Amino acid sequence: MRNPIDIKTIDSFNKKTNSDGHVRSARNSTFRNNLLEVAMDWDQFRSIDHSFSDVVSGEMPTTNQKSSGRCWGFAGLNLFRIYLGRKYNLKDFEFSQSYFMFWDKLEKSNYFLESIIETADKEWNSRLIMHLLHNPIQDGGQWDMWVNLVDKYGVVPQTEMPESYSSSNSRYMNRLITRKLREDAMLLRTAVNGGASGSDIQQQKTDMLEEVYKMLTIHLGTPPNSFDWQTRDKKKNFMRFEGLTPASFYKDHVGLALDEYVCLINCPMSDKEYNKVYTVDYLGNVAEGHPIRYLNVESQVMKEVAIRSLKNDDPVWFGCDVSKHFHRDLGVMDMDLFDYDSFYDLKFGMDKGARLEYGDSQMTHAMLFTGVDLNSKNEPTKWRVENSWGTKGGDKGYHIMTDKWFDEYNYEVVVHKSCLPEELLELFLKEEAIRLEPWDPMGALAR
Numbered sequence: 001m002r003n004p005i006d007i008k009t010i011d012s013f014n015k016k017t018n019s020d021g022h023v024r025s026a027r028n029s030t031f032r033n034n035l036l037e038v039a040m041d042w043d044q045f046r047s048i049d050h051s052f053s054d055v056v057s058g059e060m061p062t063t064n065q066k067s068s069g070r071c072w073g074f075a076g077l078n079l080f081r082i083y084l085g086r087k088y089n090l091k092d093f094e095f096s097q098s099y100f101m102f103w104d105k106l107e108k109s110n111y112f113l114e115s116i117i118e119t120a121d122k123e124w125n126s127r128l129i130m131h132l133l134h135n136p137i138q139d140g141g142q143w144d145m146w147v148n149l150v151d152k153y154g155v156v157p158q159t160e161m162p163e164s165y166s167s168s169n170s171r172y173m174n175r176l177i178t179r180k181l182r183e184d185a186m187l188l189r190t191a192v193n194g195g196a197s198g199s200d201i202q203q204q205k206t207d208m209l210e211e212v213y214k215m216l217t218i219h220l221g222t223p224p225n226s227f228d229w230q231t232r233d234k235k236k237n238f239m240r241f242e243g244l245t246p247a248s249f250y251k252d253h254v255g256l257a258l259d260e261y262v263c264l265i266n267c268p269m270s271d272k273e274y275n276k277v278y279t280v281d282y283l284g285n286v287a288e289g290h291p292i293r294y295l296n297v298e299s300q301v302m303k304e305v306a307i308r309s310l311k312n313d314d315p316v317w318f319g320c321d322v323s324k325h326f327h328r329d330l331g332v333m334d335m336d337l338f339d340y341d342s343f344y345d346l347k348f349g350m351d352k353g354a355r356l357e358y359g360d361s362q363m364t365h366a367m368l369f370t371g372v373d374l375n376s377k378n379e380p381t382k383w384r385v386e387n388s389w390g391t392k393g394g395d396k397g398y399h400i401m402t403d404k405w406f407d408e409y410n411y412e413v414v415v416h417k418s419c420l421p422e423e424l425l426e427l428f429l430k431e432e433a434i435r436l437e438p439w440d441p442m443g444a445l446a447r
Helices: 007-018 021-030 071-088 097-118 127-134 143-153 171-193 198-220 246-254 299-311 340-344 352-357 403-409 422-430
Strands: 227-232 238-244 261-265 276-280 294-296 316-320 365-374 380-386 398-402 410-416 434-436
Touching: 007 021, 071 097, 071 143, 071 246, 071 316, 071 365, 097 127, 097 143, 097 171, 097 198, 127 171, 143 246, 143 261, 171 198, 227 246, 238 246, 261 299, 276 422, 294 422, 299 316, 299 365, 299 380, 299 403, 299 410, 352 403, 380 403, 398 403, 403 410
Parallel strands: 261 294, 276 434
Antiparallel strands: 227 238, 261 410, 276 294, 316 365, 316 410, 365 380, 380 398
């Protein structure tokens, strides 16, 4: 290794740093305090306001994914329940989050094993194989993965498949299923490279999936095939629906046509163009489902279609990097809430594209927009966000995203196709998707 740090250089660092009064003051303030509190800008703190000019109807108490990475599915179910709640005038309702989790993990297991069979000719230590083995059934997901699950399995009320310890605390379930799947990958690669027939390979894979199904049943319970649903509306009127299936419950009682929704991203990386469609290799869950499909647009376009959707009284599923410039207790995502530059007396200068390219940011979390605050010029100043972390933070679990934060850390929105300009919808529907490597930042899962 070349050019080590020598002792004289360290001595100069020490002398200069310890003679700096700003460093001493910052060190003393943060030594026994949370950085988020001591770096907070008071002027921004006092401007926090949870009122909005436009809010969709039908908001319900926020849900809680607890110690799991199911935000993308929670956001999807929270979107569905707004429409269900409007239809039947409900005060509160939750779909089963365990139900979608069960089928997602079984489908991810199949998707993983199929990918292992397809890539059996690769060396075990190739980047692709290492990527596939890294986290084959993590809790996270993307919008198209959500659509594939709902299309195939429908949805059920939470009363039909309630939360378990493992659905809310998924680490050990995931760890043991992943261990079994990595062993299965070894066996399948050995069989393929040993000349086993295609039918024998598929039978071996089916036996492996049966073991995964058994493990999921132990941790999450058995998904229902049919059920009855009864409830009372806000006026205490009683309703009962009998002989439902997960598919009929979705079709007849939620009724959204998910194939009419489009996914837009804002990815200003040097290797990607605006108004181009992208997909990601080896990213998915349902093997026969629709592949991931994004249309890359400028941030302003994402805002315009999101506002159009909210004004139509339709909430918006979105994906962002929630870990940046966010105060969880206050429920505020704000670029100016924390003055890190002044606190450290230095400059943090990367833009959105550089943060993606150099590993400082990617989509990590999915939530819902349920409102927007427009000024007198009809421009957005902040966005109302329904999270899935319970009711403690922000306005009983509803958060604020400033418009400036939207530009820097929001990556994805999903809206009905009617919200898009004709030329963009044409691109989304007909443009051939450019394939991205599995490890591309746009392959990150909301978790």
